[in-house]
Amino acid sequence: MDYKKEFKQLGERYRKLRHQLDMVQEDVLDHGFSVRHYQQLESGRPHSLQTFFRLSKMFKVDPEELIKGLVDGRDGNRKR
Secondary structure, three states, rough: OHHHHHHHHHHHHHHHHHHHOOHHHHHHHHHOOHHHHHHHHHOOOOHHHHHHHHHHHHHOOOOHHHHHOOOOOOOEEEEO
16 A cells, blocks of 8 residues: 555654754754654655654654544545
8 A cells, every 4th residue: 555645744744843843853863863864754755663653752742643634544544
């Protein structure tokens, strides 16, 4: 299954959260991310569940909030 759209939306959420916390991309170095890798995540690059949880912790946001609304329904059907 292709989730390019959902990863793109996640990247947009990461960018928004970073701005809300008054962080610049270089601040992610303090959380174990390289700037280049983080830039790729904000641009929508697919990533692992481990990375997802690290980002959730960095932003101090429940993982459920990060993915809320990306996938509709319990059966995994995507929103259109």
